[in-house]
Amino acid sequence: MTIKLIGQSFSGPTVRVIICLKELGLPYELEPPASMQSLKDEDYIANKHPFGKMPVLFDGDFRITESRPICRYLISKYQGKHNDTILIPNDVHKAGLVDQFVSYELSYYDPPISKLLYQEKVSKRFFNKDPDPEVIKQAREEFAKVLDVYEKILEGKEYLNGEYSLADIVHTYYAYGIVTHSDLWDNKPNVKNWWNKLCNRDAIKKSIEETKSFWENNENI
DSSP: OOEEEESOTTOHHHHHHHHHHHHHTOOEEEEOOSOSGGGGSHHHHHHTOTTSOSOEEEETTEEEESHHHHHHHHHHHHTTTSSOOOSSOSSHHHHHHHHHHHHHIIIIIHHHHHHHHIIIIIHHHHHOOOOOHHHHHHHHHHHHHHHHHHHHHTTTOSSTTSSOOHHHHTTOTTTTTTGGGTHHHHTOHHHHHHHHHHHTSHHHHHHHHHHHHHHHHOTTO
């Protein structure tokens, strides 16, 4: 039975799951919600996501929400079944470190990027609000400090956990939206090398292209 993913290709959390699906070699069907307003409908809240969010994944009769748990579920069930890509190692210590870096992303990496993306991609398009230059400036400063730490974490490594893993995937979901801020990592060779390697992976490259296509072809939403 085909996996069904409810979400939008412009949604960072949805993109995170799409990248995971592609890396695992899993076929899936992307089903965009009828509208952003429909996420708050009683039926959606009752049968899909109790907080009216996306993505939502259906694997047969099984439903799971929130991008990070969805990725963990997919890896737990399907890793090694369609290709030899390993996203969470079997070694308990290495697996624990993957979770550590996923937590870093959630706690420190995501907040400033979410601010940037909201101001530059979402506020005008969906809420007819002009971006706030002061918020953008603050978010860039916060993100630069986070990248200073990542520069140290990545010393002597190509990927966060040494080898490519879910830890890296969770950081790439807004890849298209932050390319205009590449000056923040151009002077950080470890971060720059890591980012370039990620963006050249087929699954991530395709997802970036799909996101870019959405923004370029849906200017009036």
